[in-house]
Amino acid sequence: MKYNKLGQTDLVVSELCLGTMTWGTQNTAYDAFYQIEKSMDAGINFIDTAELYPVNPISGATQGESERILGNWLNKSNSRDKLIIATKIAGNGPKHIRNGEGINKKSLFTAIEASLKSLKTDYIDLYQLHWPNRGSYHFRQNWRFDPTNQDKSKVLDHINEVLEACEVLKKAGKVRAFGLSNESAWGTAQWLRISEDKNLPRMDSIQNEYSLMCRMFDTDLAELCHNDNVGLLSFSPLATGILSGKYLDGAVPEGSRGSIVNGLSGRMTSRVDAATRAYIEVAKKYDLDTCQMALAWCRTRPFMASAIFGARTNEQLSNALDSVNIVLTEECLRDIEKAHKQNPMPF
Numbered sequence: 001m002k003y004n005k006l007g008q009t010d011l012v013v014s015e016l017c018l019g020t021m022t023w024g025t026q027n028t029a030y031d032a033f034y035q036i037e038k039s040m041d042a043g044i045n046f047i048d049t050a051e052l053y054p055v056n057p058i059s060g061a062t063q064g065e066s067e068r069i070l071g072n073w074l075n076k077s078n079s080r081d082k083l084i085i086a087t088k089i090a091g092n093g094p095k096h097i098r099n100g101e102g103i104n105k106k107s108l109f110t111a112i113e114a115s116l117k118s119l120k121t122d123y124i125d126l127y128q129l130h131w132p133n134r135g136s137y138h139f140r141q142n143w144r145f146d147p148t149n150q151d152k153s154k155v156l157d158h159i160n161e162v163l164e165a166c167e168v169l170k171k172a173g174k175v176r177a178f179g180l181s182n183e184s185a186w187g188t189a190q191w192l193r194i195s196e197d198k199n200l201p202r203m204d205s206i207q208n209e210y211s212l213m214c215r216m217f218d219t220d221l222a223e224l225c226h227n228d229n230v231g232l233l234s235f236s237p238l239a240t241g242i243l244s245g246k247y248l249d250g251a252v253p254e255g256s257r258g259s260i261v262n263g264l265s266g267r268m269t270s271r272v273d274a275a276t277r278a279y280i281e282v283a284k285k286y287d288l289d290t291c292q293m294a295l296a297w298c299r300t301r302p303f304m305a306s307a308i309f310g311a312r313t314n315e316q317l318s319n320a321l322d323s324v325n326i327v328l329t330e331e332c333l334r335d336i337e338k339a340h341k342q343n344p345m346p347f
Contacts, residue, residue: 001043007204024065060096179205210234231305
Protein backbone atom coordinates (compact mmCIF):
# COMPACT_ATOMS: atom_id res chain seq x y z
CA MET A 1 0.00 0.00 0.00
CA LYS A 2 1.29 3.44 -0.92
CA TYR A 3 0.32 6.72 0.71
CA ASN A 4 -0.28 10.22 -0.63
CA LYS A 5 -0.25 13.63 1.02
CA LEU A 6 -3.71 15.18 0.75
CA GLY A 7 -3.50 18.64 -0.78
CA GLN A 8 -1.67 21.07 1.48
CA THR A 9 -2.77 19.32 4.67
CA ASP A 10 -0.70 17.16 6.97
CA LEU A 11 -2.98 14.19 6.20
CA VAL A 12 -1.29 11.26 4.47
CA VAL A 13 -3.86 8.84 3.07
CA SER A 14 -3.66 5.33 1.67
CA GLU A 15 -4.01 5.02 -2.10
CA LEU A 16 -7.22 3.06 -1.53
CA CYS A 17 -10.02 4.35 0.69
CA LEU A 18 -12.72 2.14 2.19
CA GLY A 19 -16.19 3.41 1.30
CA THR A 20 -19.15 2.87 3.60
CA MET A 21 -22.29 3.75 1.66
CA THR A 22 -23.66 0.18 1.82
CA TRP A 23 -23.27 -0.17 5.59
CA GLY A 24 -26.76 -0.40 7.01
CA THR A 25 -28.50 -1.59 3.86
CA GLN A 26 -26.50 -4.10 1.81
CA ASN A 27 -24.00 -4.70 4.61
CA THR A 28 -24.59 -5.39 8.29
CA ALA A 29 -22.53 -3.96 11.14
CA TYR A 30 -20.79 -7.33 11.36
CA ASP A 31 -19.83 -7.07 7.68
CA ALA A 32 -18.60 -3.51 8.20
CA PHE A 33 -16.42 -4.41 11.17
CA TYR A 34 -14.82 -7.18 9.13
CA GLN A 35 -14.22 -4.79 6.23
CA ILE A 36 -12.53 -2.23 8.48
CA GLU A 37 -10.22 -4.73 10.11
CA LYS A 38 -9.35 -6.53 6.87
CA SER A 39 -8.64 -3.19 5.18
CA MET A 40 -6.46 -1.96 8.01
CA ASP A 41 -4.50 -5.21 7.90
CA ALA A 42 -3.87 -4.46 4.21
CA GLY A 43 -2.57 -0.98 5.02
CA ILE A 44 -5.65 1.19 4.50
CA ASN A 45 -5.82 4.14 6.90
CA PHE A 46 -8.63 6.07 5.20
CA ILE A 47 -12.42 5.57 5.52
CA ASP A 48 -15.05 7.70 3.79
CA THR A 49 -18.64 8.09 4.92
CA ALA A 50 -21.43 10.71 4.88
CA GLU A 51 -24.43 11.75 6.92
CA LEU A 52 -26.56 10.75 3.89
CA TYR A 53 -25.40 7.12 3.96
CA PRO A 54 -26.38 4.35 3.56
CA VAL A 55 -27.76 4.37 0.03
CA ASN A 56 -29.18 1.51 -2.04
CA PRO A 57 -31.73 2.73 -1.22
CA ILE A 58 -31.61 6.19 0.38
CA SER A 59 -34.12 6.20 3.22
CA GLY A 60 -35.03 8.32 6.20
CA ALA A 61 -35.33 5.12 8.23
CA THR A 62 -31.65 4.21 7.78
CA GLN A 63 -30.09 7.67 7.28
CA GLY A 64 -26.91 8.08 9.34
CA GLU A 65 -26.51 4.36 9.97
CA SER A 66 -23.17 4.18 8.12
CA GLU A 67 -21.70 6.81 10.44
CA ARG A 68 -23.19 5.09 13.48
CA ILE A 69 -21.73 1.71 12.50
CA LEU A 70 -18.31 3.26 12.01
CA GLY A 71 -18.67 5.10 15.32
CA ASN A 72 -19.50 1.89 17.14
CA TRP A 73 -16.37 0.25 15.73
CA LEU A 74 -14.21 3.24 16.68
CA ASN A 75 -15.66 3.17 20.18
CA LYS A 76 -14.97 -0.52 20.75
CA SER A 77 -11.60 -0.71 19.00
CA ASN A 78 -9.76 2.20 20.61
CA SER A 79 -8.14 2.78 17.21
CA ARG A 80 -9.32 6.29 16.36
CA ASP A 81 -5.78 7.62 16.01
CA LYS A 82 -4.92 4.95 13.42
CA LEU A 83 -7.52 6.10 10.91
CA ILE A 84 -8.27 9.16 8.81
CA ILE A 85 -12.05 9.59 8.86
CA ALA A 86 -13.84 11.56 6.16
CA THR A 87 -17.52 12.41 6.15
CA LYS A 88 -19.84 14.85 4.37
CA ILE A 89 -22.70 17.28 4.94
CA ALA A 90 -25.57 16.39 2.61
CA GLY A 91 -26.70 19.84 1.45
CA ASN A 92 -29.65 20.25 -0.91
CA GLY A 93 -31.49 17.00 -1.31
CA PRO A 94 -33.43 14.49 0.78
CA LYS A 95 -36.23 16.04 2.81
CA HIS A 96 -35.48 13.71 5.72
CA ILE A 97 -32.19 15.58 6.35
CA ARG A 98 -32.99 19.05 7.69
CA ASN A 99 -35.89 19.25 5.24
CA GLY A 100 -33.46 19.32 2.30
CA GLU A 101 -31.78 22.51 3.50
CA GLY A 102 -28.70 23.63 1.59
CA ILE A 103 -25.27 24.14 3.09
CA ASN A 104 -24.90 27.29 5.19
CA LYS A 105 -23.38 28.32 8.50
CA LYS A 106 -26.32 27.02 10.53
CA SER A 107 -26.66 23.67 8.74
CA LEU A 108 -22.89 23.14 8.82
CA PHE A 109 -22.75 23.50 12.61
CA THR A 110 -25.82 21.28 13.05
CA ALA A 111 -24.52 18.59 10.72
CA ILE A 112 -21.04 18.46 12.21
CA GLU A 113 -22.38 17.97 15.72
CA ALA A 114 -24.63 15.14 14.53
CA SER A 115 -21.74 13.45 12.70
CA LEU A 116 -19.42 13.77 15.68
CA LYS A 117 -22.06 12.14 17.86
CA SER A 118 -22.72 9.34 15.37
CA LEU A 119 -19.01 8.68 14.85
CA LYS A 120 -18.34 8.81 18.58
CA THR A 121 -15.31 11.03 18.07
CA ASP A 122 -14.18 14.51 19.04
CA TYR A 123 -12.92 15.43 15.59
CA ILE A 124 -13.27 14.63 11.90
CA ASP A 125 -10.15 14.50 9.75
CA LEU A 126 -11.75 15.52 6.46
CA TYR A 127 -15.14 17.21 6.25
CA GLN A 128 -16.62 17.47 2.76
CA LEU A 129 -19.48 19.35 1.11
CA HIS A 130 -21.48 16.62 -0.63
CA TRP A 131 -23.14 18.83 -3.25
CA PRO A 132 -22.77 22.48 -4.34
CA ASN A 133 -25.80 24.54 -3.35
CA ARG A 134 -25.98 26.01 -6.86
CA GLY A 135 -26.35 22.56 -8.46
CA SER A 136 -24.01 20.15 -10.21
CA TYR A 137 -23.44 18.46 -13.55
CA HIS A 138 -22.53 15.13 -11.95
CA PHE A 139 -24.60 11.93 -11.95
CA ARG A 140 -25.51 12.32 -15.63
CA GLN A 141 -26.79 15.87 -15.12
CA ASN A 142 -24.05 16.98 -17.54
CA TRP A 143 -26.37 16.16 -20.46
CA ARG A 144 -28.71 19.00 -19.49
CA PHE A 145 -26.47 21.19 -17.32
CA ASP A 146 -27.31 24.89 -17.57
CA PRO A 147 -25.34 27.32 -15.36
CA THR A 148 -27.07 30.44 -16.71
CA ASN A 149 -29.46 30.54 -13.75
CA GLN A 150 -26.58 30.97 -11.30
CA ASP A 151 -26.15 34.29 -9.50
CA LYS A 152 -22.41 34.73 -9.19
CA SER A 153 -22.56 37.24 -6.33
CA LYS A 154 -24.79 34.92 -4.28
CA VAL A 155 -22.52 31.95 -4.99
CA LEU A 156 -19.46 33.89 -3.81
CA ASP A 157 -21.27 35.17 -0.70
CA HIS A 158 -22.24 31.58 0.10
CA ILE A 159 -18.65 30.38 -0.28
CA ASN A 160 -17.42 33.13 2.00
CA GLU A 161 -20.04 32.29 4.66
CA VAL A 162 -19.21 28.59 4.60
CA LEU A 163 -15.45 29.17 4.74
CA GLU A 164 -15.87 31.45 7.74
CA ALA A 165 -17.87 28.69 9.43
CA CYS A 166 -15.11 26.22 8.53
CA GLU A 167 -12.63 28.48 10.26
CA VAL A 168 -14.69 28.30 13.45
CA LEU A 169 -14.84 24.50 13.25
CA LYS A 170 -11.12 24.21 12.61
CA LYS A 171 -10.17 26.53 15.47
CA ALA A 172 -12.46 24.52 17.76
CA GLY A 173 -10.53 21.37 16.84
CA LYS A 174 -13.59 19.66 15.40
CA VAL A 175 -12.27 19.39 11.84
CA ARG A 176 -8.70 19.03 10.58
CA ALA A 177 -9.27 19.62 6.84
CA PHE A 178 -12.03 20.34 4.33
CA GLY A 179 -12.96 19.08 0.89
CA LEU A 180 -15.49 19.34 -1.91
CA SER A 181 -17.59 16.74 -3.70
CA ASN A 182 -19.41 16.71 -7.05
CA GLU A 183 -17.81 20.06 -7.87
CA SER A 184 -16.73 21.74 -11.09
CA ALA A 185 -13.46 23.41 -12.06
CA TRP A 186 -14.96 26.90 -11.78
CA GLY A 187 -16.51 26.14 -8.40
CA THR A 188 -13.30 24.66 -7.02
CA ALA A 189 -11.35 27.68 -8.24
CA GLN A 190 -13.69 30.04 -6.36
CA TRP A 191 -13.36 28.09 -3.10
CA LEU A 192 -9.57 28.23 -3.42
CA ARG A 193 -9.44 31.89 -4.40
CA ILE A 194 -11.62 33.11 -1.55
CA SER A 195 -9.82 30.98 1.03
CA GLU A 196 -6.50 32.45 -0.12
CA ASP A 197 -7.78 36.05 -0.30
CA LYS A 198 -9.39 35.87 3.15
CA ASN A 199 -6.86 33.54 4.81
CA LEU A 200 -9.60 31.00 5.49
CA PRO A 201 -9.44 27.17 5.41
CA ARG A 202 -8.89 25.81 1.92
CA MET A 203 -10.54 22.91 0.15
CA ASP A 204 -7.77 20.33 -0.17
CA SER A 205 -9.68 17.51 -1.83
CA ILE A 206 -12.46 16.91 -4.30
CA GLN A 207 -14.55 13.74 -4.30
CA ASN A 208 -15.91 13.24 -7.82
CA GLU A 209 -16.86 10.20 -9.86
CA TYR A 210 -13.89 8.87 -11.81
CA SER A 211 -13.29 5.56 -13.52
CA LEU A 212 -12.34 4.06 -16.87
CA MET A 213 -15.92 4.84 -17.91
CA CYS A 214 -16.30 8.29 -16.37
CA ARG A 215 -13.38 10.57 -17.20
CA MET A 216 -14.78 14.11 -17.09
CA PHE A 217 -12.05 14.94 -14.56
CA ASP A 218 -9.28 14.50 -17.14
CA THR A 219 -9.26 18.04 -18.54
CA ASP A 220 -10.05 21.26 -16.65
CA LEU A 221 -10.26 19.70 -13.20
CA ALA A 222 -7.05 17.75 -13.73
CA GLU A 223 -5.23 20.94 -14.65
CA LEU A 224 -6.65 22.87 -11.71
CA CYS A 225 -5.94 20.13 -9.18
CA HIS A 226 -2.37 19.71 -10.41
CA ASN A 227 -1.54 23.39 -10.27
CA ASP A 228 -3.39 24.17 -7.04
CA ASN A 229 -2.55 20.94 -5.20
CA VAL A 230 -6.03 19.51 -4.66
CA GLY A 231 -6.29 15.73 -4.40
CA LEU A 232 -8.96 13.70 -6.17
CA LEU A 233 -10.84 11.15 -4.09
CA SER A 234 -12.49 9.15 -6.85
CA PHE A 235 -15.79 7.47 -6.13
CA SER A 236 -17.21 4.59 -8.19
CA PRO A 237 -13.78 3.64 -9.61
CA LEU A 238 -15.33 0.35 -10.77
CA ALA A 239 -18.29 2.19 -12.35
CA THR A 240 -20.62 0.74 -9.68
CA GLY A 241 -19.49 -2.77 -10.57
CA ILE A 242 -20.17 -2.43 -14.31
CA LEU A 243 -16.49 -3.03 -15.10
CA SER A 244 -16.72 -6.49 -13.53
CA GLY A 245 -18.93 -7.55 -16.42
CA LYS A 246 -21.72 -8.79 -14.15
CA TYR A 247 -24.32 -6.56 -15.86
CA LEU A 248 -23.50 -7.60 -19.44
CA ASP A 249 -26.42 -8.41 -21.74
CA GLY A 250 -28.96 -7.08 -19.27
CA ALA A 251 -28.00 -9.36 -16.38
CA VAL A 252 -28.92 -8.07 -12.91
CA PRO A 253 -27.42 -10.31 -10.21
CA GLU A 254 -29.52 -10.80 -7.10
CA GLY A 255 -28.41 -8.53 -4.26
CA SER A 256 -26.33 -6.30 -6.53
CA ARG A 257 -26.64 -2.54 -6.62
CA GLY A 258 -28.35 -2.88 -9.99
CA SER A 259 -31.10 -4.95 -8.38
CA ILE A 260 -31.91 -2.04 -6.06
CA VAL A 261 -31.11 1.05 -8.14
CA ASN A 262 -32.82 0.81 -11.51
CA GLY A 263 -30.41 1.62 -14.32
CA LEU A 264 -27.58 2.32 -11.86
CA SER A 265 -28.38 6.04 -11.75
CA GLY A 266 -28.33 6.46 -15.52
CA ARG A 267 -25.20 4.40 -16.15
CA MET A 268 -26.87 1.51 -17.97
CA THR A 269 -27.04 2.85 -21.50
CA SER A 270 -26.90 1.20 -24.91
CA ARG A 271 -23.17 1.96 -25.06
CA VAL A 272 -22.10 0.37 -21.78
CA ASP A 273 -21.78 -3.24 -22.88
CA ALA A 274 -19.37 -2.41 -25.70
CA ALA A 275 -17.18 -0.38 -23.34
CA THR A 276 -17.27 -3.11 -20.71
CA ARG A 277 -16.21 -5.75 -23.21
CA ALA A 278 -13.38 -3.54 -24.47
CA TYR A 279 -11.86 -3.24 -21.00
CA ILE A 280 -12.42 -6.92 -20.24
CA GLU A 281 -10.49 -7.77 -23.42
CA VAL A 282 -7.59 -5.56 -22.36
CA ALA A 283 -7.52 -7.25 -18.96
CA LYS A 284 -7.58 -10.71 -20.54
CA LYS A 285 -4.71 -9.79 -22.85
CA TYR A 286 -2.50 -9.05 -19.84
CA ASP A 287 -3.89 -11.82 -17.63
CA LEU A 288 -5.48 -9.34 -15.24
CA ASP A 289 -8.72 -9.19 -13.30
CA THR A 290 -10.69 -6.32 -14.86
CA CYS A 291 -11.64 -4.74 -11.52
CA GLN A 292 -8.06 -4.90 -10.27
CA MET A 293 -6.89 -3.38 -13.53
CA ALA A 294 -9.39 -0.54 -13.14
CA LEU A 295 -8.21 0.23 -9.60
CA ALA A 296 -4.55 -0.06 -10.60
CA TRP A 297 -5.21 2.35 -13.48
CA CYS A 298 -6.69 4.88 -11.04
CA ARG A 299 -3.44 4.79 -9.10
CA THR A 300 -1.51 5.83 -12.22
CA ARG A 301 -3.41 9.11 -12.56
CA PRO A 302 -1.21 12.03 -11.43
CA PHE A 303 -4.03 13.86 -9.62
CA MET A 304 -5.26 10.83 -7.65
CA ALA A 305 -5.03 11.04 -3.86
CA SER A 306 -7.13 7.94 -3.14
CA ALA A 307 -9.65 5.73 -4.92
CA ILE A 308 -12.75 5.02 -2.84
CA PHE A 309 -14.12 1.51 -3.26
CA GLY A 310 -17.00 -0.29 -1.62
CA ALA A 311 -17.59 -3.99 -1.13
CA ARG A 312 -20.80 -5.95 -0.74
CA THR A 313 -19.05 -9.29 -0.27
CA ASN A 314 -15.81 -10.49 1.29
CA GLU A 315 -14.65 -11.65 -2.14
CA GLN A 316 -15.09 -8.16 -3.55
CA LEU A 317 -13.18 -6.71 -0.62
CA SER A 318 -10.22 -9.08 -1.03
CA ASN A 319 -10.14 -8.48 -4.77
CA ALA A 320 -9.97 -4.71 -4.31
CA LEU A 321 -7.31 -4.89 -1.60
CA ASP A 322 -5.13 -7.16 -3.74
CA SER A 323 -5.22 -4.63 -6.59
CA VAL A 324 -2.38 -2.68 -4.97
CA ASN A 325 -0.05 -5.47 -6.09
CA ILE A 326 -0.88 -4.85 -9.76
CA VAL A 327 1.50 -2.72 -11.82
CA LEU A 328 0.29 -1.89 -15.33
CA THR A 329 2.80 -1.96 -18.15
CA GLU A 330 3.12 0.89 -20.63
CA GLU A 331 1.70 -1.40 -23.29
CA CYS A 332 -1.34 -2.15 -21.13
CA LEU A 333 -1.87 1.55 -20.46
CA ARG A 334 -1.75 2.27 -24.21
CA ASP A 335 -4.39 -0.40 -24.82
CA ILE A 336 -6.56 1.12 -22.09
CA GLU A 337 -6.32 4.51 -23.80
CA LYS A 338 -7.23 2.92 -27.13
CA ALA A 339 -10.32 1.33 -25.53
CA HIS A 340 -11.24 4.69 -24.02
CA LYS A 341 -10.99 6.51 -27.37
CA GLN A 342 -13.15 3.88 -29.00
CA ASN A 343 -15.75 4.03 -26.19
CA PRO A 344 -15.82 7.60 -24.83
CA MET A 345 -18.43 8.56 -22.24
CA PRO A 346 -20.47 5.33 -22.36
CA PHE A 347 -22.85 6.93 -19.89
